[in-house]
Amino acid sequence: MRSSFAKGTYFVAGVLVAVAVVAAVAIGAWDHDGSRATAIQTDTTRTINVSGEGIVSVTPDVAVLNLGVNIRDPQLATAQSNATTAMNSVRDALKRAGIADKDVQTTNYSVYVEQDYNQPNQPIIGYNVTQMVTVKVREIGKAGEVIQTAVDAGANQVNGIWFTLEDTSSAVRQARELAVTDARSRAEHLASLSNATLGSVLTISEGTSASGAPMPYPAAAAEKGGGAPSLDPGTLQVVVTVSVSYVMQ
Incomplete structure (x- = not known):
């Protein structure tokens, strides 16, 4: 068993x-x-990935100014008070020139302490108070007059001016169409060089930019009583780029 x-x-x-x-x-x-x-x-789908660019030149219709006041005084309270008085004078002058309140925006308010670094205890010898605003001038041809008006009213800081477009939507649409056409042309050329044909779009992405950097404009160029400066707005370029992925057949 x-x-x-x-x-x-x-x-x-x-x-x-x-x-x-x-x-x-x-x-x-x-x-x-x-x-x-x-x-x-x-998935063994073959693809062609390309970029396209569309550029449209437009005439600016808005000028943007950056200006303000810088006041120095041995006493901080006095420097602040004088800066406020000067800035209010500039604002009133801008309003009389036809600039709406909504088109004036404070962009900087700073206090800088001055010290005598040659002394052992580095005593405070004064204060610099700066207040800056951006001003949107919708009647672009009057930008020079507005600068002169502000300087005559007490502005002693003019840090730059640049020109832009109030509504870029139409220019962006035109540039987008050009960019997509450019991308397809590139893709068709690549496909023909590869003995293939172009299929449908798999993915597409977009980027947009507009040129127009600020131009420096020293306040000394618009001294009181010196006459309004002559400004040339030139043209802007609205640029749209697209990245497209096509099926290659």
Whole structure:
């Protein structure tokens, strides 16, 4: 009986081992088949990725000025008071020149302490108070007159002027159309060089910019009573770039 039981045990164990081996082979075959199926189903779409650019030149219709006052005094309270008085005078003059309150915005108010660094204890010898505003001039031809008006009213800081477009939407649309046309032309050329044809668009993205950096304009150029400066707005460039991915057939 012991011998039969032992033989039976060995037989069952052998069957289990055989089943395990068969199962392992089956699983391995399934894994390999699955891998092959995945490789076959992998997306092998060929693409052409290009960039296009559209540029539209426009005439500015708004001038933006950056101007203000800088007042120095040995006493901080006096410097602040005088700066406020001077800035209020400038604001009143701008309003009389036709500049609306909504087109004047404070951009900087700072206090700088002056010290005598040649003395051992570096005493405070004065205070500089600066207040700056940006002024939007919608009648662009009057920008020079507005600068002179501000200077005559007490502005002694004119840090720059730049020209812009109030509404860029139309120019952006035109530039976008040019950019997309440019991108497609590039893609078609690449496809023809590759003995292929151009398919549908897979993805597209856009970037927009407009030129027009501030021009420095020192207040000394518009001294009191010196006459309004002559300004040339020139042109602006509205630029749209697109990145497009096409199917290549």
